[in-house]
Amino acid sequence: MSSRNGTDGSLLASLPFTLGALAFAIAPHVQYLPVWVTVTFLYCAASRWYIEKRRWRLPPPWLRIVLALLSFLAILFSYEKVSGVGPGSALLAVMGSLKLLETRVRRDQFVLLFISIFMMMASLLREQFLWSLPYLIAGIVVTMTAWLNMSLARPVSLRRSIASSCRLILLAAPVAIAMWIFFPRISTPFWSVPIDTSSGVSGLSDNMSPGDISSLSLSDAVAFRVRFDGAVPPPSQRYWRGLILHQFNGRTWTGREPSIDPRARRRISVSGEPVRYQVVLEPTRQHWIFALDMVIDWNLKQSFMGPDQQLAYTLPIDQRLSYSAVSHTSYTTDPQMTSLAKSWYSRLPESRNLQSIALAREMRAAAGSDQKFIESVLRRFHEEDFYYTLQPPPLGRDPVDQFLFETRRGFCEHYASAFAVMMRAAGIPSRIVLGYQGGELNPLGNYMIVRQSDAHAWTEVWLPGRGWHRVDPTAAVAPERIESGMSGARYEAIGASWGLEAPAQWLHQLTLTWDALNARWNDWILGYGPENQQLFMQWLGMKKPDWQKMLFTLLGLVTLGIVAVSIILLRRNRPPPKDAAARLYAQFTRKTGLPPHTGETPQNYARRLHERPGQNPQSVDRVTTRYLAARYGTPDQQALQELKSAVVEFRRSA
Amino acid sequence: MRANSADMSSIQWQFPSRLFSPARAQSAVRTAVGNRIGLWARKRQGTDSHSTRLLSNRVYILPTGVGLIYGLMTFAMLLGSMNYNNNLSFLLTFVLVSLGLVSMHQCQRNLVGLEVSFAGAEPVFAGQLAEFRIAVTNHARNHRYNIQLYADRIGSEIDDLRPGESRVFQLDLPTTARGWIRLPRFGIRTLFPFELFRAWAWLHMDLQGLVYPRPADQAPAPPPTETAHGHRQHDSRGEEDFAGLRKFHAGDSPRQVAWKAYARSGELLSKQFAGADTSSQWFDLNQVNADDIEQRLSILTRWIVDAERTHADYGLRLPQVQISPANGAAHRHRCLEALALFGLTQEADA
Secondary structure, eight states: OHHHHBOOSTTTTTHHHHHHHHHHHHGGGTTTSOHHHHHHHHHHHHHHHHHHHHTOBOOOHHHHHHHHHHHHHHHHHHHSOSOSHHHHHHHHHHHHHHHHTTOOSGGGHHHHHHHHHHHHHHHHHHOOOTTHHHHHHHHHHHHHHHHHHHHOSSOOOHHHHHHHHHHHHHHHHHHHHHHHHHSOOOSSOSOOOOOOOOTTOOOOOSEEOTTSSOOOOOOOOEEEEEEESSOOOOGGGOEEEEEEEEEEOSSOEEEOOOOOOTTTGGGEEEEEEEEEEEEEEOOOSSOEEOEESSEEEEEOTTEEEOTTSOEEESSOOOSOEEEEEEEEEEEEEOSOOOHHHHHHHTOOOTTSSHHHHHHHHHHHHHHOSHHHHHHHHHHHHHHTTOEEOSSOOOOOSSHHHHIIIIIOEEOHHHHHHHHHHHHHHTTOOEEEEEEEEOOEEETTTTEEEEEGGGEEEEEEEEETTTEEEEEOHHHHHOHHHHHTOHHHHHHHHHHHHTTOHHHHHHHHHHHHHHHHHHHHHIIIIITOSHHHHHHHHHHHTOSSOOHHHHHHHHHHHHHHHHHHHHHHHHHHTSOOOOOHHHHHHHHHHHHHTOOOOTTOOHHHHHHHHHHSTTOOHHHHHHHHHHHHHHHHSSOOHHHHHHHHHHHHHOOOOO | OHHHHHHHHHHHTTOHHHHTOHHHHHHHHHHHHHHHHHHHHHHHHOOOOSEEEOOGGGOEEEEOHHHHHHHHHHHHHHHHHHHHTOHHHHHHHHHHHHHHHHHHHHHHHTTTTOEEEEEEEOOEETTSEEEEEEEEEOOSSSOEEEEEEEETTEEEEEEEEOTTOEEEEEEEEEOOSSEEEEEOOEEEEEOTTTSSEEEEEEEOOOEEEEEEOOOOSSOOOOOOOEEEOGGGGGSTTBOSEEEEEEEOOTTOOGGGBOHHHHHHHSOOEEEEEEOSOEEEEEEEGGGSOOSSHHHHHHHHHHHHHHHHHTTOEEEEEOSSOEEEEEOSHHHHHHHHHHHHTTTOOGGGGO
8 A cells, every 4th residue: 555655756857847847738727717726736736746855655545536526526616517618627737736646657647748738728729829829839848848758768957858859849840830731621610618718808798778887898909800902991981880789778778689681681782882801800709790881791601690780600709700891881771661660669668768758859849850850969969068988977767868968978878879769759760889980000910900999889770761870979979089099099198198108109009019910820820710721722822722632732741741750860860970080991991892801800901901912012001000090099180191191092003 | 388378278178167258368369469470570580690780671660558549639639629720729739740750750760770789698597587688789870768678578677878879788587497598589669759659679589598407405415525636636627826828628718818828829728727636526417316307407506506616626427428527617607508408409509
């Protein structure tokens, strides 16, 4: 029993590497793991090292089993499930920690290294930043060095083992890159396992309650990036349509679950020039797909257009999505509407916001026409003392009334909500659109960044003959919000308020550079999916690329690469270079025409040559003595020179 | 040996209850397949000289258990990467796959080009371990790691070879009976770099080592000593005073060779010493009091070992061999060899 749990210090050489590899693999998970998991790992790693150093015994098996059961239950308790990247990585981390406590012999460490490789992969499923690549490479080096150290019979120096594993990885790199490029990518997932991406994903919420605690996102996180094929639409046209809210309960606007409407696309008619662009959308964990108002064509599998011309994806978006789309900024939709639909889009809750409703009806009567009524409401927002602010006061039971008549402070949500309520009160169908407005052009990458802080809400009203028609009441209050966007304005404001305009500018430049790098990274590396691969294959000259051709190319290249590796390794097996004297002597033995026997001494060989006819005894002796002097005497250049001349002058005498 | 195991299996038919032991069947199959492969390799490679360079056509390679798990793991990772279309995890997977391929080549190259030579096996007494010493030389400019020699389940130390280095590995084979212990085949193997693959080469050098009979634990007293006087005092067996040189005979100890004279003349001469007084014993197989021939040989062995320890002269008389009294390592070896091979056919030399 004791011998099975005892340690003998045989792991002292390899254990630090294995612990390092595990720590390296767990580090990116730490921010998502429950704290106790990290603590368990650190404790197990430290105590395992100490046990090995002190040659103590490992904890008995029953204790390890109890610990394993406890931690499994604890994970179940923390996550309430065991599938998915979150609980999976927690489980792996705990398994690794507990396995440490039963790692006794060298080969037990294999399990630990397998665990650290899986954890490395799990962290890539979670997030793939620009720095994830160098971190991944470092992780591979650390793990493989640990692996090498574990399998070596005799410990070698740290430098040497790192050099060895780096050499092997470098030899493997070309083959790996060829595989990466040519391995056929598929677009449909086999199964769907939730990935617990960073908890801080800020997207649009599915509903809107102006007057609750301010929920406007000020995050600089990128919502999506857009690359335009031609001219970039002016800021006032950059409305990125997201989801539609059309149900109002007096306080909160809600929309529909994503649903498909095959006829929605046909109800759009467009004019003017199309705008073509590609979007790389960051994960949102929602279904909505953002496109410039109004999109008529897009290429993204598993996506569809809903009844309100909003695009959606069949699955929650937890991976970066890239798609191209075509939009028209001048368009009309739904020129006809049934009376049922009209009444649906004009519904307001009874007995809520009565003041606003009365005001709207009064203004509608005074205006005479729907168009004039809309203008008068916008003029009211513009001319009376309404303010645009990101920190509005909270609103009570009738938020629209309170906003319109008391506080008069708010941001886009307040204005959109109040406007839509007034429209509905006057019998004009209206709805709220949530999306993004604006976006900053990054001159470095010639693309547009749309950030979470660009999130926006506006309204659409339906007029007979014109169909749905965008009206942005925020533009009436704060035209600069629409014209220059949120991000640019905020950077300047921060800089100016601190009296640091130049550094702020400089910092902003730096941010843009970093973002341009990230955009390239997303486009070229992370976005290398089925479509990009097709394009790249065509660029390489492959006609009609399909998966068979790619696989054959892949196999060919891998074979080539491995043959090259094999040759490189074979060249390292060459004998070490002979010293100069031995080379000259070999030249001499070739000249004599009589090969020496193995193990024959130069003197015996010379004696044998003497007995042969046709050899000049003097020159044989001269070469022999000079060879012995050059090879076995004190090494100097002169002896070598003499040997060389003797060999050169040596002739088989006629 | 093989005929023997066939007999065993025919006996087993009479005890059907034992026949269906899966472990036994498995090991029998493994032995049969192993023998088959061994015969094939021997036929393919022929008998090797006592110094053999490993060429790549005789270095075999197969994945280890860890290698198979590694393969499964990379396959699972590939499926995962495809599912999530995750390009960095594709990269990790492919780096691991190609590392596996590279390590396969590295593993095989770790053996190719090594020179394996037999460096002798000292005679041992039955029951001791026969130590076959095999030198491995790395003529290449790169390091060789984790080299091990093995014969069936017996493995040598695992060691590294620096460029140009030569290292002697030792295979300790258990011995049971006197005579020749044969090592028709041994192997050299490596698991470097990641233990994902095992590369090995078989060498058929037909090595053999001599096994003396086991010295009897309890032996009767040896026959009485006869002291020789007069003329015999000046024979060639004493080791005390230098008496002159004579021509070298096979069996003379290298310590007796006059190396300085050899350097001068090129002729091998042995130094002769004159002992002051020589006493000798005759050990005769027919006079040993035991029933069993092996027991008698054991007793003789014990006498020789003890006599050598006291530097006494002893002679050996076997039915067809007579070795006149003397002492010294060479004489001891001659006697013990005669005992070891007594009654055995000369097939070893064939």
